[in-house]
Amino acid sequence: MQYRTLGRTGLKVSEIGLGGEWFNGLTAEESTAIVDTAQQSGINYIDIFMPQAPTRSNLGIALKGRREEFIIQGHLCTVFEDGQYTRTRDIEKTKRSFADLLERLQTDYIDVGMIHYVDSEEDFRTVFEGPVMEYAKELKASGVVRHLGMSSHNPHIALKAVESGLIDVLMFSINPAYDMEAADTDIYDLMEFKGMAQSGLVVDEARQKLYSACEAAGVAITVMKPLGAGTLLKAESSPFGTAMTVPQCIQYCLDRNGVKVVIVGCHTVEEVKEAVKYDEVPAAERSYAHIFSAGSAIHMTGRCMYCNHCQPCPAHIDIAAVTKFLDLAKQQDTVPETVAQHYWALSATADDCLMCGRCEPNCPFGVKVRENMKEARAVFGQKRV
Structure with a gap:
């Protein structure tokens, strides 16, 4: 496993991290086995946004006795209400959920406190000019949160967060398909993908600017959706018409400016082993140049990434x-x-x-x-x- 410095935080982090969402539904034993394999493979970074009590408790059991061996990216503003996950800006709900996270993980601090999912101008103002940011600052000042972060899918909103000087880490969705989509400035009314370039690597200008700004400011990027929820791993579902491998997806992300950790969702021990093969395969097998020779019209409009940001559902549907x-x-x-x-x-x-x-x-x-x-x-x- 190779390690990088997490921007201005100074933390040494594994290039590959674990996406905690995939721990949902697992037992304590299954969760522990995944964490065991991750540690043995050199992974030291875990993202935890899930508010489900069993998931948090099982991860707490898995981390017991080795909390200091891992860097935890824990999210603010995610709650579990009426049997389902939802995002909130209610400060009291945010405080209760974060206290619950600490208790169930059996820890008294979180390395990176990630303000969850800010994609619109209106939401940015609500968070950065309101009680959520004040609470986040209090957590950092007290040492309960060591560094502040924010997650987003919108390059324009993410750049505003970086330029604010308030965040040290940005969690952002990166993969070749996303990077070739035109940015939508009105994410609140849905991101509208404009289509991808059909030849060569043409990264959207807004994304390119964001990645470079992060690198220059020392704001580390931790990557979500590197595999496009598995879409990129099969020719029939990939917008490029050709399949990528997990190492190729990881390599693509690590080649972007500012990227320090690529977070891969792993539901089994085998999937952890598949992810860490990145460090074993030769550079030629990590090359992703082949995907840009497909030549067909490609876009990601309407493709579900299984992130559940669509929740809550009044009918309680997952x-x-x-x-x-x-x-x-x-x-x-x-x-x-x-x-x-x-x-x-x-x-x-x-x-x-x-x-x-x-x-x-x-x-x-x-x-x-x-x-x-x-x-x-x-x-x-x-x-x-």
């Missing part, structure tokens, strides 16, 4: 899970029995969708959630009695 199972089902001529079983085991399915559309304005990737729900209803049919 929208990311429904979409995952829909995508899996569509890859086969007939719906695999195991996929159908997992789908119908959900506490709420597409059949419960109210078609209210409240989810869609929350999606940073322009996904037509209601259309996916209609398709899931048709693909999975009725539950077998």
